[in-house]
Each structure stands twice: as C-alpha cells, then as structure tokens.
Amino acid sequence: MTTPKKKTKASLGTTNPLVPPIYQSSVYTIPDLDALDAIMNDGEPGYIYARDAHPNARRLAQMLAKESASAWGVVTGSGMAAISAIVLATVSQGQRILAGNRLYGRTVQLFSQELPRFGVNTDYVDANDLDAVEKALKKSPRLLFVETVSNPLLRVVDVKALADLAHNHGALLVVDNTFATPVLTKPTKLGADFVMESLTKMIAGHSDVTLGFVGGMDDDMLPAVNAASSIWGLASNPFDCWLAERGLATMDLRTRAACANAGTLADWLAEQSGVAGVWYPGREDHPDHALAKRVLKGGFGHMVCFELDGGRDAVNRFLHAAPGIPFSPSLGHFATTLSHPATTSHRYVSPAERKRQGITDGLIRLSVGIESLEAIQEEMAKGLE
Numbered sequence: 001m002t003t004p005k006k007k008t009k010a011s012l013g014t015t016n017p018l019v020p021p022i023y024q025s026s027v028y029t030i031p032d033l034d035a036l037d038a039i040m041n042d043g044e045p046g047y048i049y050a051r052d053a054h055p056n057a058r059r060l061a062q063m064l065a066k067e068s069a070s071a072w073g074v075v076t077g078s079g080m081a082a083i084s085a086i087v088l089a090t091v092s093q094g095q096r097i098l099a100g101n102r103l104y105g106r107t108v109q110l111f112s113q114e115l116p117r118f119g120v121n122t123d124y125v126d127a128n129d130l131d132a133v134e135k136a137l138k139k140s141p142r143l144l145f146v147e148t149v150s151n152p153l154l155r156v157v158d159v160k161a162l163a164d165l166a167h168n169h170g171a172l173l174v175v176d177n178t179f180a181t182p183v184l185t186k187p188t189k190l191g192a193d194f195v196m197e198s199l200t201k202m203i204a205g206h207s208d209v210t211l212g213f214v215g216g217m218d219d220d221m222l223p224a225v226n227a228a229s230s231i232w233g234l235a236s237n238p239f240d241c242w243l244a245e246r247g248l249a250t251m252d253l254r255t256r257a258a259c260a261n262a263g264t265l266a267d268w269l270a271e272q273s274g275v276a277g278v279w280y281p282g283r284e285d286h287p288d289h290a291l292a293k294r295v296l297k298g299g300f301g302h303m304v305c306f307e308l309d310g311g312r313d314a315v316n317r318f319l320h321a322a323p324g325i326p327f328s329p330s331l332g333h334f335a336t337t338l339s340h341p342a343t344t345s346h347r348y349v350s351p352a353e354r355k356r357q358g359i360t361d362g363l364i365r366l367s368v369g370i371e372s373l374e375a376i377q378e379e380m381a382k383g384l385e
C-alpha cells in the first residue's frame, strides 16, 4: 500500500460524475448563522435538513415538473403522501371535497374515513357525467379530485371539461395521473391545478421504489405543499429519488412498449374462451373509447382488465397455472404482473360499492410489461386453459 505524501481532501479535480451522487445525508453542515439565514430567508442555494429538502428530491422534482408540464413539483414519500400533501395544503376544516366515484381504494379511505375526523367531508360523483358534476359543484367544494384513467376499470375522464367546470365554481381540479403517466397525457396542460403521480408505479418502473409527486401550476401554492410535506412528515428519501430518476430516464420507452403489448393482448384476451369481458380504453367496446382518443394522446396505457368466468375459484386456478405472471398487487413493473382488485386495492370498499363499480371476484387487473408479447401470451394461455 502506498501512503500519500500529502493529506488531500477527496477531490474530483476538474471531473464530475456522469450519474448524480446519492446525497444520503439527513442533515447538512452550515458555515455560520448568516449562511443559515441566507438559505432560510433569502432563498440562497443550500440544504439544512433532508425532511425539508434534499438534492436528489429537488433534481427529481424539477425533472418531473418539466415532464408533466407543471410550473413546479414536489416529490413525496409515496403516492398517498402526494394526495395528502395537496389536501393538507389546500383544504381547511369545514370545506368539502368533490371526488370522482371510481378511485383507488386508499384514496377513498382517506376521503371517507380520515378527513371527516378533521371536519372535511367528501361527496362522490360520476366524473363521466358532466351534468352531475356541475350539479354537485353547487355545494362549492374546495377540490374536485379525479383519476385520469381510473383504478381498476380504466374509465377515462375529460380533464379539460372538468377543469372548466371546477373553475367556474371556484374549485381547484386535482388529477391523479398514476395509471396514465405523463407519457399518455399531461393534466396540467388541460387545465388541472394539481397533478399527482404515484412514482412507485410506471415512472420509477422497477418495483423497488415508494414515492409520489405533486405538480402544480400556481406558484403561491408551492410553499404550502412544501410545508405540508415537511411538517406532516411526508418527505422522500434520497436513495428512492435516485432510483426513480434512473427509472424516469426510460419511462417514455417503457411506457410506449408496454402500451403496444397491452393493446394487442387486450384484443387477444377478448377472443379467449373463459374470458367473460375485457376492459381496455383502446378498444372500441370500452365505454370511454372516444374520449380516450382525445385525452390519451400518447397511447391507451399499459393496464388491461379482464374477467374470468368462474369468479374467485377461477382466479385462484389461474394464479397457480400461470406463475410467470406474478400476483403482485401493484402496477408499472417492467414485466407483466397481475392484481385482484376485489381483495387488494379495493378490499376495504364495501361489497355494494364494488358491485356498483363492476369489481367482481373474477376480475383480474393486468399491468402489462415490456417483455416479448409471445412470452406473455404463452404464460396467459397456461392460466386460461
């Protein structure tokens, strides 16, 4: 071992890493009190405490803001944290939320179980029925909350029309764009005030990250979202942000490849025996196909739902016969996975509500990946047999 003649600080000289470092530090050192004041009061560059801000989150937020055509962005510790941050930043006790009536189960739990404890109540409306939305807006809610492509049955909403209606009634439009991703559509371009994404899904894309994103258009809202994230403890961690940035680099390619597979697979599934129904916005038999052509400019998505004849037993038999399509209750993985909404994402939704939405015991939700279509079909065929 050679001993360096002179003690040197680790230095990169004139070089820089091509890949950004992970700033895995929960706190920063500050030269003096004046420097602290300059960061905290005057917006000088610098970091103090990672729950307030850290370089990996800030980089990722800026990239996602650009990607989603938002004026600003904040990265949060999960998709649910992103929804919570928006609500906490905008809604006060006594105000109401109007929400679409086909949403991710945990979002419904937040609105129906948690927020009433703080004096915030939510009404639900069919977001595809614009007359019903207009009527419901007469209660003057603070927020109108919808999913661009709904979980699980992939109903598509008219973001522009909803934004106009919300604004005419003094409400802010919040769009959960998780199933669509910014590749398919950018809700803030269509008039939404806030967009949120679960980065856990297609954007990070490798099932090794739990993160969320809030994009907003009004600069005055940014401090409130940042404050909600820090004070309520909704912040992200550096390593997840670093992984998500890597996923983001291939999001466009992965999403387009997965959409192509999903479209062909949906048509193929519709012809298989034992399949009672197929839901895919790119198919003419989907109730929102015409709208999807207008709203989902970048493709019809990587999610496909199908119903097996034979309910829960048939699903169990499918899972055993096709282990190459893992039952893994999330979405957006680079390889195909499946979920069972009735027992996972919508487990805590009442049976009557599941029935209303068409979430039956035989319904399987596929998150189609980018492996070869033949490989997916081969494994699916084993399950369907």
Ligand SMILES: Cc1ncc(COP(=O)(O)O)c(C=O)c1O
Binding pocket: 078, 079, 080, 081, 104, 147, 151, 176, 178, 179, 198, 199, 200, 201, 210, 211, 212, 330, 345
């Ligand atoms: C449509 C939708 N929104 C939000 C979320 C919540 O995201 P996260 O799991 O990152 O909290 C999910 C999770 O499945 C989802 O499907």
